[in-house]
Amino acid sequence: QVQLVESGGGLVQPGGSLRLSCAASGFIFSRFAMSWYRQTPGKERELVATISTSSQTHYAESVKVRFNIFRDNAKNMVYLQMNSLKPEDTAVYYCKAINFNEYWGQGTQVTVSS
Numbered sequence: 001q002v003q004l005v006e007s008g009g010g011l012v013q014p015g016g017s018l019r020l021s022c023a024a025s026g027f028i029f030s031r032f033a034m035s036w037y038r039q040t041p042g043k044e045r046e047l048v049a050t051i052s053t054s055s056q057t058h059y060a061e062s063v064k065v066r067f068n069i070f071r072d073n074a075k076n077m078v079y080l081q082m083n084s085l086k087p088e089d090t091a092v093y094y095c096k097a098i099n100f101n102e103y104w105g106q107g108t109q110v111t112v113s114s
Contacts (some may be wrong), residue, residue, distance in 0.1 A: 001026050001096075002024045002025070002026035002027050002095060002103050003023075003024070003026055004020065004022055004023070004024055004095050004103055004104060004105035004106075005020050005023045005067075005103045005105060005106070006020060006021065006022050006036030006093065006094065006095050006098075006106065006107060006108040007020070007022075007023070007108060008020040008021045008060065008108060009085065009093060009109045009110045010110070011020075011086055011087055011111045012110070012111070012112055013112070013113070013114050014029055014085060014086060014087060014112055014113075014114055015055075015084060015085065016085050016112070017081070017082060017083045017084075017085065018082045018085065018110060019079055019080070019081050019082070020036065020053050020076045020080040020082065020088055020093055020095075020108060020110070021077060021078075021079055022034070022054065022077065022079070022080075022095035022105055023076065024076045024077070024095075024097060025076060025097075027097065027099075027103065029073060029076040029097075030053060030073040031053060031099055032052055032053065032097040032098060032099045032103075033050060033051065033052045033097075033098045034050070034051050034069075034071055034078040034095060034096070034097055034098070035047060035049065035050040035051075035095065035096045036048040036049050036050075036057065036069060036078075036080045036093055036094070036096075037047075037093070037094045037095075037096060038089075038091035038092065038093045038110075039091055039092050039094070039107075040091045040092075045094065047060060048063055048067065048080070048093070049067055049068075049069035049080060050065065050069070051069045051070065051071050051078065053083070055070075055071065058088060059080075059106070062088075063082075063089075066082065066083050066084045066085075067080060067081065067082050067083070068080070068081040068083075076093060078104060078113070080093070082090070082110070085110075085113050086113045087113060088112075089110060089112050090110060090111050090112050090113070091109075091110060092107040092108065092109050092110075093107060093108050093109075093110055094106075094107045
């Protein structure tokens with residue numbers, strides 16, 4: 001069955017870094033664009049970054065320069081490298097696979113606080 005499993009979240013101080021990972025299985029990973037979204041309580045889920053099947057990337061303005069999305073098709077993995085983290089980056093982060101179908105992971109909590 002299709003699975004997306006995020007990992008790498010945690011507590012980090014402002015200015016710190018985290019790398020989120022998303023392990024995919026149950027579908028042909030290389031044929032899917034992959035995205036990272038985030039959500040805070042009471043707010044809609046927002047797109048953070050997307051990487052296409054040809055590795056073209058797109059970022060939300062709020063994370064440009066600081067975040068980097070990349071994928072490893074041989075390992076069926078997508079990553080989100082997050083640098084210079086700010087308290088407003090605190091959220092549950094989800095990965096999503098997009099083709100004709102859409103699949104979501106269960107999310108991983110990122111907390112940026114001193």
